[in-house]
Amino acid sequence: xxxxxxxxxxVLSHRLGxxxxxxxxxxxxxxxxxxxxAIPCLLDSDxxxxxxxxxxxxxxxxxxxxxxxxxGGKLTISRRRQWVILSLSCLRACIxxxxxxxxxxxxxxxxxxxxxxxxxxxxxxxxLVSAHPDAAVQRALWTAVYGHLPPLLNPAPTLPALxxxxxxxxxxxxxQQVSPGAAHLVLIGDLTPPEALSLAExxxxxxxxxxxxxLLEDGLRPAGxxxxxxxxxxxxxxxxxxxxxxxxxxxHPEAFTTAVVxxxxxxxxFSSRLNRQVRERDGLAYRVTSTLIDQYARTMLLxxxxxxHGATAAALSVVGDNLAELAAQGPTGPxxxxxxxxILGSYExxxxxxxxxxxxxxxxxxxxxxxxxxxxxAPLLRCLTTEDVRQIFANLTPARHWxxxxxxxxxxxxxxxxxxxxxxx
Amino acid sequence: MSTQLLTAPLLRAQRRLPxxxxxxxxxxxxxxxxxxxVNYRAxxxxxxxxxxxxxxxxxxxxxxxxxxxxxxQHFAEIQAAGGAVNGNTFTDHADYFQTGPSAAxxxxxxxxxxxxxxxSITEHNLDVQRRVVVEEINLQLHNRAYGGFPWTVLPxxxxxxxxxxHNGFGSTDELAAATVAECRSFYEQFYAPGNxxxxxxxxxxxxxxxxxxxxxxxxxxxxxxxxxxxxxxPEASISWQHRAHEHVDGLAPRPALALGWRxxxxxxxxxxxxxxxxLSALLTxxxxxxxxxxxxxxxxxxxTSVGLFGPLMAIDPDTFVxxxxxxxxxxDAVLNTIDDLLTRVSSGDFDxxxxxxxxxxLTELHQRLDVPAYRVRLMxxxxxxxxxxxxxxxxxxxxxxxxxxxxxxxAEHLRHGLDRGLATLETAGDGR
Numbered sequence: 001x002x003x004x005x006x007x008x009x010x011v012l013s014h015r016l017g018x019x020x021x022x023x024x025x026x027x028x029x030x031x032x033x034x035x036x037x038a039i040p041c042l043l044d045s046d047x048x049x050x051x052x053x054x055x056x057x058x059x060x061x062x063x064x065x066x067x068x069x070x071x072g073g074k075l076t077i078s079r080r081r082q083w084v085i086l087s088l089s090c091l092r093a094c095i096x097x098x099x100x101x102x103x104x105x106x107x108x109x110x111x112x113x114x115x116x117x118x119x120x121x122x123x124x125x126x127x128l129v130s131a132h133p134d135a136a137v138q139r140a141l142w143t144a145v146y147g148h149l150p151p152l153l154n155p156a157p158t159l160p161a162l163x164x165x166x167x168x169x170x171x172x173x174x175x176q177q178v179s180p181g182a183a184h185l186v187l188i189g190d191l192t193p194p195e196a197l198s199l200a201e202x203x204x205x206x207x208x209x210x211x212x213x214x215l216l217e218d219g220l221r222p223a224g225x226x227x228x229x230x231x232x233x234x235x236x237x238x239x240x241x242x243x244x245x246x247x248x249x250x251x252h253p254e255a256f257t258t259a260v261v262x263x264x265x266x267x268x269x270f271s272s273r274l275n276r277q278v279r280e281r282d283g284l285a286y287r288v289t290s291t292l293i294d295q296y297a298r299t300m301l302l303x304x305x306x307x308x309h310g311a312t313a314a315a316l317s318v319v320g321d322n323l324a325e326l327a328a329q330g331p332t333g334p335x336x337x338x339x340x341x342x343i344l345g346s347y348e349x350x351x352x353x354x355x356x357x358x359x360x361x362x363x364x365x366x367x368x369x370x371x372x373x374x375x376x377x378a379p380l381l382r383c384l385t386t387e388d389v390r391q392i393f394a395n396l397t398p399a400r401h402w403x404x405x406x407x408x409x410x411x412x413x414x415x416x417x418x419x420x421x422x423x424x425x
Numbered sequence: 426m427s428t429q430l431l432t433a434p435l436l437r438a439q440r441r442l443p444x445x446x447x448x449x450x451x452x453x454x455x456x457x458x459x460x461x462x463v464n465y466r467a468x469x470x471x472x473x474x475x476x477x478x479x480x481x482x483x484x485x486x487x488x489x490x491x492x493x494x495x496x497x498q499h500f501a502e503i504q505a506a507g508g509a510v511n512g513n514t515f516t517d518h519a520d521y522f523q524t525g526p527s528a529a530x531x532x533x534x535x536x537x538x539x540x541x542x543x544x545s546i547t548e549h550n551l552d553v554q555r556r557v558v559v560e561e562i563n564l565q566l567h568n569r570a571y572g573g574f575p576w577t578v579l580p581x582x583x584x585x586x587x588x589x590x591h592n593g594f595g596s597t598d599e600l601a602a603a604t605v606a607e608c609r610s611f612y613e614q615f616y617a618p619g620n621x622x623x624x625x626x627x628x629x630x631x632x633x634x635x636x637x638x639x640x641x642x643x644x645x646x647x648x649x650x651x652x653x654x655x656x657x658x659p660e661a662s663i664s665w666q667h668r669a670h671e672h673v674d675g676l677a678p679r680p681a682l683a684l685g686w687r688x689x690x691x692x693x694x695x696x697x698x699x700x701x702x703x704l705s706a707l708l709t710x711x712x713x714x715x716x717x718x719x720x721x722x723x724x725x726x727x728x729t730s731v732g733l734f735g736p737l738m739a740i741d742p743d744t745f746v747x748x749x750x751x752x753x754x755x756x757d758a759v760l761n762t763i764d765d766l767l768t769r770v771s772s773g774d775f776d777x778x779x780x781x782x783x784x785x786x787l788t789e790l791h792q793r794l795d796v797p798a799y800r801v802r803l804m805x806x807x808x809x810x811x812x813x814x815x816x817x818x819x820x821x822x823x824x825x826x827x828x829x830x831x832x833x834x835x836a837e838h839l840r841h842g843l844d845r846g847l848a849t850l851e852t853a854g855d856g857r
Contacts, residue, residue: 007457029455030791060712069711072784074792091788120724128726128750131570131678237563270510271501280497283556286564306564308556338505345458345507345526352457353795 008374009351011361012193016200018207019181023361023371024196025188027354033095033189034354036362037086037102037204041177043152050122050161051173056084057118058110058170064100071097081295082152083366084177092190099203102185106207110174112167119165126156133233134240140231141242145300147223153295179209184365188358220295222246239312243303243319245396247292253373255392257380259292259299262392264339265331266290266322267303271338273326274303277318284311284318294367301396323393330390340381347377437804438631439814442639444647445619449804449814450634451626453797458508459530459627460801462522463537464809467615468515468739469593471651478558478595479603481514483611485554487521488512492543496550499536503529509798514593516739517810524798527627530637534625538641541618546608555600562594570676575683575748575848576733582670583685583846584658589742617648624805624814626797658687658742660844670846675853681750682759683848686839688731690741692811699786699823700831701745702736704839705729706782706789707775707832708747708766715775716747719762725751737803737820740810745839756849770836776829786824790817 012024041052056077059065065075073090086105088098129135135155142153151157165173185204187196247262248255267274267290278288285307293300307315331339350356364371373380436452472479490496503510508525523533566572577592584590614620623642625634689697708716709729716727727749732738751759769775793799794817807816839845 030795032788032791032795066713069713069785070781072781072786072788073711074785074788075711089788089792091784091791117721120721124724124726124750127678128570131676133568133676236568238560238568240568269500269504271497271504276497279557280553283553284560286557286561306560306568308560308563338501341505341507343507345504345529346509348457348507348526349509349524349797352455353797355792355795 009357010193011371011374012196013371014197014200016180016205018205018209019183020200020204020207021184021365022197022200023184023186023365024191024193024200025357025361026190026192026196027188027357028190029354031092031190032089032354033092033098033187033191034358035086035088035098035102036184036186036358037088037105038083038184038186038362038366039085039178040082040182041084041152043082044150046151046154046158046161047164047169048173049151049154050157050165051169052079052084052177053122053126053157054115054118054162054165055110055170055173055177056086057122058114059086059101059105061111061114061117062101062104062108064097064104068094068097068101073097073101075101080366081293085362095191095199099199102203103207106178106180106204110170112170115165115167115170119162122157123159123162126159126162129156133236133238136231136233137240137242140229141244144229145222145244146220150220150295176210180204180207181209184362186358186362186365188361189354220298237309238306239309241303241305241307241312241315241319245301247299247301247392247396253369253376254380256299256369257373257377258384258388258392259301260343261336261339261381261384262326262331262389263290263292263301264342265335265389266301266326266393268339269342273322273335274305274319277322278305278307278315282314282318284308284315297368323396326390326393327396328390328394330386330393333386336384336386336389340384343381344378435818436631437814438635439808440635442618442643444643444645445617445650446642446645447622447808448635448638448642449622449624449808450631450638451624451800451804452629452631452634453626453800454628456626456628456797458524458526458797459533459625459629460522460524460797461530461533461537462520462624462798462801462805463541463621464521464624464802464805465519465616465621466517466651466809467519467611467620468517469591470516470588471615472595472611473607474587476595476599476603476607477591478562478593478600479607479611480519481593481595482555482558482600482603483608484512484514484519484521485558486546486550486608486612487519487540487544487616489547489550489554490545491540492545493539494536496545499540502532502536506532508533515734516593518806520802520806522798522802524801527629530625530627531641534637534641537623538645541616541621541642542645544612544616546605546612548605551603551605551608555603558600559597562597566594568676570678571674571681571750571850572676574672574674574677574681574850575685575746578670578672579683579685579733579746579846579848580744581846582848583687583744583844584742586658589658613648614651617650618642618645619647619650622805622809624801624808626801626804670848672848672850673853674850677850677852679750680753680756680852681748681850682756683749683850684747684763684839685846685848686745686842687844688741688743688745691737691743692740692813695819695823696826697831697835698731698736699820699827700835702731702786702824703779703782703827704770704832704835705731705745706785707770707778710782710785715770715778716763716766719766720749720751720759723751723755723758723762725749725755725759737806737811737816747839753852764840767836767840771833771840773829773833776833779827779829779832782832783824783827786827787821790821790824 071094439449506529510523691698808814
């Protein structure tokens with residue numbers, strides 16, 4: 001059933017004079033145009049995080065943003081680790097309004113009149129995010145891994161830091177963070193590459209600022225000690241288990257591709273080992289997943305299992321047994337074939353829609369994978385062996401790489417975690 | 426402004442097989458693979474009265490193997506071929522869908538046909554999936570701030586009949602009591618070909634797609650389909666203030682309220698239904714939605730939706746939903762703000778915002794339809810629940826034709842309607 005016959009789209013990559021990189025592809029399935037402006041930010045303190053959040057919240061208050069919404073445009077702002085991402089979607093007929101948003105966001109000093117509203121919205125959002133049990137577990141996890149909580153891995157800034165964002169801090173955030181040097185603009189949809197280039201030049205060609213940060217500027221250093229931590233959550237009915245290990249970075253395409261395959265085999269889809277065993281065989285959990293996440297130049301493999309109380313030990317046992325087996329013997333041939341087929345097919349489907357293609361390109365340019373992987377992915381995958389994948393797991397297994405955090409309610413969860421946690425420590 | 430949905434013209438064909446299965450296929454020139462949906466009229470409203478949550482539990486059973494397919498094989502085969510596969514249960518239907526490369530189409534159809542006719546239902550599978558579903562409920566409802574709010578509680582404040590009011594996730598006690606015999610009975614009735622529709626989208630000739638479906642499904646035996654008519658929901662006749670539903674959330678940082686109103690029947694009044702979609706965008710679309718702006722003074726966050734799970738996801742009675750997260754002690758102020766705004770919209774004060782809201786709804790529909798899985802699911806659901814496989818195009822046309830008078834009228838209904846239900850959420854701690 002596997003097919004590798006899909007066509008890789010033609011992608012324009014062009015660096016403007018100010019350092020901004022445009023990545024564009026025409027995909028005319030609907031009469032929409034989508035723009036993603038990704039700006040790398042320096043987020044090394046809670047104050048920086050709060051300033052960036054409030055600053056980007058003011059973008060939605062700009063006159064151009066209101067005019068954009070008045071023609072049916074959709075504007076969203078998100079943050080993915082160190083990247084602040086402004087996403088705009090509209091009918092092709094409305095790209096003049098889209099251009100105006102890009103220009104105002106990057107080149108207008110922030111309007112102080114929008115500060116109060118933006119700060120309030122950020123506080124509401126931060127309160128909501130922090131109320132979710134997963135936020136506490138995430139904070140505990142990254143604190144354990146790095147010895148402190150890196151601000152860029154904090155799901156939301158603190159309320160005191162948000163309250164301290166004043167006009168001066170807002171202006172400083174704009175000056176320090178909104179720079180074209182290492183920024184990316186991804187344009188997808190019903191417009192040709194020359195039209196995309198023209199749009200980028202008109203809206204962002206005169207954007208200036210200091211030199212942007214390099215993707216390789218990595219201030220994060222794992223603490224290098226194995227750890228296990230239990231975060232009590234009174235009243236919770238679920239134990240959230242999080243395991244993380246450092247994997248191979250995207251700067252090495254072959255190794256990175258192998259890590260992607262390893263992730264799929266372990267917990268990356270419904271037919272992965274952990275889903276088959278923890279969920280479908282033993283009924284211990286509803287959510288079992290593994291993902292590769294980028295943190296500057298690092299790639300981390302994150303396992304997430306939300307299990308019933310009383311099932312923590314059993315779930316960890318299955319995880320530990322599989323990690324040990326995969327490190328010793330590697331996956332089976334059919335497992336490798338299935339994972340490769342899944343990745344290639346998912347990739348084909350993804351680039352078949354405007355949203356999917358835009359998301360794919362945005363991911364490639366912001367993670368450092370690079371656009372060459374568009375064409376290289378299939379041949380790289382076809383060359384992989386089970387031994388290549390085994391080595392990925394073997395490198396994950398040494399104790400110094402793993403961190404385990406669980407949040408839950410009962411003492412039993414803590415005991416079972418500690419009892420079984422030594423499988424990786 | 427054009428309301429054409431996709432830049433390439435669509436070719437669609439449909440038929441009904443002798444066993445009653447509705448088949449609808451569509452030629453999508455832009456697609457590189459295929460998308461298949463199989464919908465059964467087996468939603469929350471169809472489950473037995475003492476088995477709240479049964480329809481959802483049964484959806485899990487559909488992945489546990491069939492006569493020629495081992496447990497887990499459906500997921501494994503589709504994903505190994507590069508496809509995606511999943512299932513969901515909603516108010517009126519259970520929705521199974523997959524996307525994959527064109528070469529996988531024949532196998533996808535074979536897998537779907539096998540479980541439509543020969544599902545394996547065992548005690549072991551039921552036990553395991555019951556535990557998985559309990560964990561799903563724990564995760565989605567009890568381990569999440571505002572989990573399940575308002576869809577699990579608002580219908581009880583708005584409707585009267587059990588089928589329309591109960592929580593579709595159900596209770597663990599009732600799920601624990603479910604038996605294999607009940608599963609078999611539910612399957613025989615509600616998963617019969619005559620109670621289902623299949624949709625296929627691919628870059629292929631519609632006649633070829635019809636033939637492919639026919640090869641796998643035409644010979645499946647017909648089974649009797651449920652004959653018990655649903656009780657119609659009575660028209661509201663009492664004031665909404667007397668139909669409030671209270672809910673406590675141990676994780677929520679702030680109180681919330683949800684208002685619900687019964688929408689016009691989209692099967693008979695799609696144009697009217699579209700006016701509520703536009704009103705929703707006018708009230709809470711983007712950053713500058715009229716209600717969002719007004720509620721800033723109260724530091725409150727508002728959202729609206731047409732349908733508990735989105736537009737055209739349920740047949741009548743369907744629900745217009747308005748949710749506000751607010752600070753403690755401000756509930757009445759928020760409700761007054763909402764009523765004042767609805768009064769102003771109904772009297773024409775916001776006529777100049779209708780065009781922007783209308784365009785926003787069209788942009789959103791384009792975005793959704795760009796995703797093949799969404800396209801095939803809407804088409805299939807349209808055929809099964811609305812007797813209209815062209816629902817996407819008709820809905821787009823209705824959105825494109827929305828006029829200010831229709832939006833005013835919708836706002837007037839929300840302001841005065843007797844059918845307004847209120848669900849409130851209180852924090853367990855000392856939320857602000």
